[in-house]
Amino acid sequence: MAGLALTLGLAPFGLVVGMAAEAKGLSLLETLLMSGLVYAGTAQLVALELWTDPAPILAATLAALVINLRMAPMGAALAPVLDRLQGLRLWGTLAVLVDNSFALTVAEMRAGRRDAAFLLGASLAMWVCWMATCTIGQVFGASLRLPAGHPVFFASVAALMSILVPLWRGRSDLLPWGVAGVLALAAHGLGLGQPWPVLAGALGGAAAGAVRDMRRR
Structure with a gap:
């Protein structure tokens, strides 16, 4: 429930990624594979900005790697929760880690709760919503295309700002x-x-x- 509540504000971000993928000529299957495996909106947008024909695989991979390096210190900060996990449970949880579920889990840790299932559950809830909004953006890309600077795009920024509140000490x-x-x-x-x-x-x-x-x- 915590993950779904926060994801509502990030829905426009998923729509933008879906529309950008459609504009670059990606099929629905390709968009879903990218969104499901990469699962990082900023990295996906950067990769799509670089997208040409033929696709710059190396450049897009390096761009996604660089922008997602921030996940390394985030994972280290969650050590009190993640150190209890091993094997598939550990790497599977890290695979779906995103900024929003990180912030929610840090707030849980500071409240004295260290349940790795909370991190996984919040991340998966956001993953489902992310896939849904990317699908809508790709399928209805032509009709949903909005001009740059449209007020709806501020929703994702506002949602990201809101997760800072429980982190402030x-x-x-x-x-x-x-x-x-x-x-x-x-x-x-x-x-x-x-x-x-x-x-x-x-x-x-x-x-x-x-x-x-x-x-x-």
Whole structure:
């Protein structure tokens, strides 16, 4: 239920990915395979921006790899939950990890609950909604195509911002959050396209948080 509630705000993001895939000439099966296996909206959009004929397999793969490197520190932060898992349970849970289920699980951990099933359940609920919205976007791509900057696109940004609320722990979070924001804006201001702003913010914020925690110890 927690995953579904948050995913409602991310539905427009899935529609955009589906419409972008349709505009690039991908079939419904190809769109579903990409959405189901990659399961990362930003990486999918970056790959679609690079898409030409013939498809730049290496370039798209490298772009998706770089932009998803932020998952490494996220997985490490969930160690108190994931360390109880092994084999297929561990790697299967990591395979469906996304930013939103990460945020929900961190909030659960801070409340004293460390149930890996919550992480898996939230991620799978979001996966189902993601597949559904990508399908709708691809099937009705031509009729649903909206101009850039349409207000509906802010829904995904608002949903991502809302997951920050349960993660905020007070003034101690200002340093890593501020570093992440400044680096991302700086990369964007320098004209660097995706994935560099996201990657700079993610790795810079994680490093600042690690330095803060080391000083505390």
